[in-house]
Amino acid sequence: MPLSQLYSSNQTTLDHAVVREQRAPTFTTAGLLDYIVKLVVAEDEAFLLVDKGAFRRLLTYTRPGLSDKDIPHRDKVREEILRRAKMVESRICKRLKGIDGRISFTFDAWTSEAGDPYLSVTGHYISAPANAPHEWELQSEQLAFTAIEGNHSGRNIGNILTRVVDRYDLRNKVSK
Secondary structure, three states, X not given: OOHHHHHHOOOOOOHHHOOOOOOOOOOOHHHHHHHHHHHHHHXXXXXXXXXOHHHHHXXXXXXXXXXXXXXXXXXXXXXXXXXXXXXXXXXXXXXXXXXXXXXXXXXXXXXXXXXXXXEEEEEEEEEOOOOOOOOOEEEEEEEEEEXXXXXXXXXXXXXXXXXXXXXXXXXXXXXX
C-alpha cells in the first residue's frame, strides 16, 4: 500500500485552529447604534461614554467619513436600551401569562461596595409542550433588578415584590 493511502484516511487538519479572515459587516448607522448598545450593556458602561470626545474620535478614526450626526448621543443610546428592555419584558410577560401553572418567586437583596442596596427577583415555573405534558422543564426568568429605595424592611421589599408581580400582571399565577 502506498504511504499516501496509509496516512490519508487518518489525517486530520488544523482548520479549527486557523482564524479565518472575516469581512466587516456593511456599515449602517443602525448597525453602529446596535454595536454601541451592546457595548454599553455588556460592559456596564455609562451612557456618557458615547458623548466622550475620545470615544467619538475613535469611531471617526476607524471610519473617517463618519460625521458627528452619524454617531448616536447618550440620549439615543438610552432610549434604544429602554426600547429593547420593554420588548424583552413584553415577551416575558406574554410567555408567563401563557403558562397553565403557577409561578414561584425567589429574590435576593444585597448592598454594593458603594453601599447601594439592590434587589433581584426571579420567577420560576414549569413548562411542557401541550402534546407531551410529561416532558416538563423548569424555567426561570429574571423579572427585576432594582435599587432598593429606603431600608431593607419586609414591608419595603414586599412593596417591591408586589410592584414586580403587578408589572407582569401575575397575581393569579402566584404560588400560594
